[in-house]
Amino acid sequence: AQKVTQAQTEISVVEKEDVTLDCVYETRDTTYYLFWYKQPPSGELVFLIRRNSFDEQNEISGRYSWNFQKSTSSFNFTITASQVVDSAVYFCALKDSGGYQKVTFGTGTKLQVIP
Amino acid sequence: DTAVSQTPKYLVTQMGNDKSIKCEQNLGHDTMYWYKQDSKKFLKIMFSYNNKELIINETVPNRFSPKSPDKAHLNLHINSLELGDSAVYFCASSFTGPGTEAFFGQGTRLTVV
Numbered sequence: 001a002q003k004v005t006q007a008q009t010e011i012s013v014v015e016k017e018d019v020t021l022d023c024v025y026e027t028r029d030t031t032y033y034l035f036w037y038k039q040p041p042s043g044e045l046v047f048l049i050r051r052n053s054f055d056e057q058n059e060i061s062g063r064y065s066w067n068f069q070k071s072t073s074s075f076n077f078t079i080t081a082s083q084v085v086d087s088a089v090y091f092c093a094l095k096d097s098g099g100y101q102k103v104t105f106g107t108g109t110k111l112q113v114i115p
Numbered sequence: 116d117t118a119v120s121q122t123p124k125y126l127v128t129q130m131g132n133d134k135s136i137k138c139e140q141n142l143g144h145d146t147m148y149w150y151k152q153d154s155k156k157f158l159k160i161m162f163s164y165n166n167k168e169l170i171i172n173e174t175v176p177n178r179f180s181p182k183s184p185d186k187a188h189l190n191l192h193i194n195s196l197e198l199g200d201s202a203v204y205f206c207a208s209s210f211t212g213p214g215t216e217a218f219f220g221q222g223t224r225l226t227v228v
Contacts, residue, residue, distance in 0.1 A: 033214050039156075045205060045219035052214055089156055097213040102171060105158040 002027045004094050004106035012112045013082050021077040021109045023092030029053075031097040034068065034075045039108070040088040048090075051075060082113045118142050121206045121220035128196055129228055135192045136223045138206030146170075147189035148217060149181060150205040158205070164189055165211055196227045 003026040013019045025034065036048040049059060051068050059066045063080045079086050092106040121138040128134050140147065148171075149161040163171035167183045178194045189206060203224050207217040 031213070035216055037219075043203065043224075044221045045207075047216045047218060050214065050216050091158065095213055102160060102163075103217065108156045108158075110156075 002094050002104040004092050004104050006092055006106035006109050008109045010110045014114050016081050018080050019082050021090050023075045025073050025094045029096045033095045035093040036077050037091045038088045084113050084115050087111060087113045119206055119208055119218050119220040121223055125224050127226045130196055132196050133194045135190055136204055138189045138220055140187055140208040142208060144208035145186050145211050146209050148207040149191050152203040198227050201225055201227045
């Protein structure tokens with residue numbers, strides 16, 4: 001069975017601070033895929049990044065960076081120099097390589113960036 | 116140029132009514148999904164269709180019936196609505212393949228009174 005744990009329910013930071021959102025996953029598959037999605041207050045779900053289980057390179061995109069560590073089954077997301085527009089609920093998700101390709105979402109971390 | 120669009124955005128209805136939510140995608144994807152997001156923001160897949168064929172059917176009451184007339188459309192019909200059905204319902208689509216991300220519609224907030 002797949003499981004995604006986002007232990008941080010809510011985080012508040014002051015603008016320009018760095019913040020890391022944690023994601024820990026469980027799967028029996030050796031091949032799997034991890035995702036991060038952002039849900040701003042307007043409600044839509046926005047895809048941020050996909051990572052394959054066989055690619056442990058970290059990724060940086062502007063102020064966003066992702067740290068994938070198979071040894072600890074973690075896929076953490078860091079926002080550098082946070083901005084008010086980063087305020088949202090962030091979801092980590094896991095997809096296996098099986099025929100049904102079911103996606104399991106974590107419970108989300110609500111990030112509030114205070115000006 | 117909306118990629119995944121669902122209508123209506125808001126739906127308020129009385130218990131016992133039947134309602135439908137429509138979803139269309141113009142991304143050329145061959146897999147479509149319905150997700151339910153509850154009041155605590157928990158997202159759970161309900162159904163998945165691949166090329167109009169049902170491939171995932173989670174533990175969902177049979178009052179919920181998806182219908183996919185073609186690859187670009189996946190509608191959700193709900194019979195005999197109950198208070199507990201109140202939630203935000205998201206449609207999503209993706210290409211077939213495990214390493215593909217899903218793109219979501221803007222959600223339909225269903226309120227049953």
